[in-house]
Amino acid sequence: MSSDGLDRVRALIPAIPDFPQPGIVFRDLFPVFRDPKALEALSAHLTTHLLNLPTDVDVIVGIDARGFLLGPLLAARVGASFVPVRKRGKLPGDVVRTSYAKEYGVDEVEIQKDAIKAGQNVVVLDDLIATGGSAKAAGELVRMIGGNIIEYLFVIELEALAGRDVLDAPVYAPIVY
Ligand SMILES: O=P(O)(O)OC[C@H]1O[C@H](OP(=O)(O)OP(=O)(O)O)[C@H](O)[C@@H]1O
Numbered sequence: 103m104s105s106d107g108l109d110r111v112r113a114l115i116p117a118i119p120d121f122p123q124p125g126i127v128f129r130d131l132f133p134v135f136r137d138p139k140a141l142e143a144l145s146a147h148l149t150t151h152l153l154n155l156p157t158d159v160d161v162i163v164g165i166d167a168r169g170f171l172l173g174p175l176l177a178a179r180v181g182a183s184f185v186p187v188r189k190r191g192k193l194p195g196d197v198v199r200t201s202y203a204k205e206y207g208v209d210e211v212e213i214q215k216d217a218i219k220a221g222q223n224v225v226v227l228d229d230l231i232a233t234g235g236s237a238k239a240a241g242e243l244v245r246m247i248g249g250n251i252i253e254y255l256f257v258i259e260l261e262a263l264a265g266r267d268v269l270d271a272p273v274y275a276p277i278v279y
């Protein structure tokens with residue numbers, strides 16, 4: 103809990119049993135987007151965090167699909183560009199691709215080759231880290247096109263799944279279950 107409004111955010115995140123598959127306890131961030139005060143508190147918290155990093159952020163890379171919600175909003179606030187990592191076949195132009203396993207299922211993701219300049223400082227963003235498979239794959243794509251990952255940023259971390267252990271840059275998530 104914290105005094106900067108994150109308690110309000112936390113209170114709005116339900117645990118939904120057996121979604122999308124039996125045995126998965128799903129954490130849904132969308133109720134936070136229905137509450138302007140909670141969304142502002144979350145955005146302000148993450149913005150302050152990003153502005154306090156030791157390195158300036160050049161690019162926020164958001165992961166399909168829920169990384170697209172906060173990504174452009176935070177990028178505008180910190181003066182960074184926003185770049186999407188999308189599921190296979192959705193991005194035009196030259197792309198690089200990788201495949202990965204996540205808490206439920208397997209996917210392939212892509213990034214546009216010209217989206218990041220070599221050496222730019224990148225934060226990889228998503229709503230939630232479970233096994234870390236999605237974020238690891240996004241990080242691989244960023245590195246394939248020359249980006250320098252300074253942090254993996256999430257709203258929610260499912261600690262028991264130890265996703266941060268598969269990532270090779272600092273991880274920050276203000277809400278941990
Ligand atoms: O740490 P992991 O085990 O990889 O799981 C986390 C990922 O799973 C969810 O997305 P999902 O793949 O369900 O796609 P969606 O955002 O399109 O719903 C979530 O938004 C993360 O991207």
Ligand SMILES: Nc1ncnc2[nH]cnc12
Pocket residue numbers: 126127128129130204205206230232233260
């Ligand atoms: N338990 C979970 N809740 C919400 N999104 C997820 N993505 C992977 N695991 C998840």
